[in-house]
Amino acid sequence: MRAQTRPSAVLGGLLDLVLPRRCVQCGTAGEWLCGRCAADLRTLPAERCRHCGAPDRFAMSSCRECRGRGLWFVSASAAFTYEGPARALVMACKFRAYRSLVDEMAQRAGPCFATVVESLAGAAPGTSSAEGGTLVTWVPGHRDHTLERGFNQAELLARGLARHAGLPAAPLLRRLRHGARQSGLGRAQRAANVHGSFALREDADRVARAFSRVMIVDDVYTTGETLNHGAEVLINADLEPHVFTFARTVRPVPSQTSLDNAVRKERCP
Numbered sequence: 001m002r003a004q005t006r007p008s009a010v011l012g013g014l015l016d017l018v019l020p021r022r023c024v025q026c027g028t029a030g031e032w033l034c035g036r037c038a039a040d041l042r043t044l045p046a047e048r049c050r051h052c053g054a055p056d057r058f059a060m061s062s063c064r065e066c067r068g069r070g071l072w073f074v075s076a077s078a079a080f081t082y083e084g085p086a087r088a089l090v091m092a093c094k095f096r097a098y099r100s101l102v103d104e105m106a107q108r109a110g111p112c113f114a115t116v117v118e119s120l121a122g123a124a125p126g127t128s129s130a131e132g133g134t135l136v137t138w139v140p141g142h143r144d145h146t147l148e149r150g151f152n153q154a155e156l157l158a159r160g161l162a163r164h165a166g167l168p169a170a171p172l173l174r175r176l177r178h179g180a181r182q183s184g185l186g187r188a189q190r191a192a193n194v195h196g197s198f199a200l201r202e203d204a205d206r207v208a209r210a211f212s213r214v215m216i217v218d219d220v221y222t223t224g225e226t227l228n229h230g231a232e233v234l235i236n237a238d239l240e241p242h243v244f245t246f247a248r249t250v251r252p253v254p255s256q257t258s259l260d261n262a263v264r265k266e267r268c269p
């Protein structure tokens with residue numbers, strides 16, 4: 001049965017077509033992100049964890065943020081740090097039912113996504129993006145959010161990124177239950193909230209048979225719990241899950257001096 005679209009979602013679609021656009025960061029008329037604010041988008045540094053994508057003092061295979069956690073995805077990448085104009089775009093999407101905002105995000109993140117896909121294909125000899133080694137999918141929408149907007153922004157973003165990289169996109173995951181909203185919850189609460197929320201779609205086996213690698217797309221990586229649960233479902237179906245988000249929350253990277261001080265403190269009770 002098709003979910004009923006609320007009037008607010010219909011109105012949002014109409015307003016998207018007729019209202020003049022304003023920069024989500026500074027309000028300048030003309031486009032969703034003006035040239036000056038777009039220049040403030042910050043990409044993640046090359047010095048980061050290859051597993052969870054957290055920036056650190058140098059590239060590493062696991063970091064203080066993900067070590068000891070049962071992360072099911074092989075790698076997590078993001079186009080931008082979740083601050084400034086990137087955060088303004090994501091927040092604007094949450095409160096306005098405008099598909100064109102998600103199109104803007106897909107356009108901005110597209111080049112980074114294509115680079116990540118190429119590097120993953122290059123790391124696995126015998127497959128390449130051109131041979132269809134990677135399938136793009138997304139985190140299933142929360143019923144409340146999807147009804148409010150009339151669309152699932154993770155799906156729109158995934159489909160936009162897939163088009164940019166010339167890859168196929170298909171739904172693989174479905175929601176079994178709709179937990180509480182994740183915002184405002186800590187990591188352990190988020191993990192408990194999403195556990196058991198997803199399952200493989202009935203037709204996913206057939207769709208995914210031609211692919212070994214799957215890229216799960218979402219708008220923001222915060223603690224990674226929702227994406228991790230999606231990855232767990234896919235790995236149980238013999239697929240190799242990777243994660244890509246438009247933005248990622250980042251914690252300040254400790255300097256060597258502060259690390260030395262922390263060690264000194266531990267030694268002197």
Ligand SMILES: [Zn+2]
Pocket residue numbers: 023024025026027028033034035036037038
């Ligand atoms: Zn601006």
Ligand SMILES: [Zn+2]
Pocket residue numbers: 049050051052053054061062063064065066067
């Ligand atoms: Zn890590």
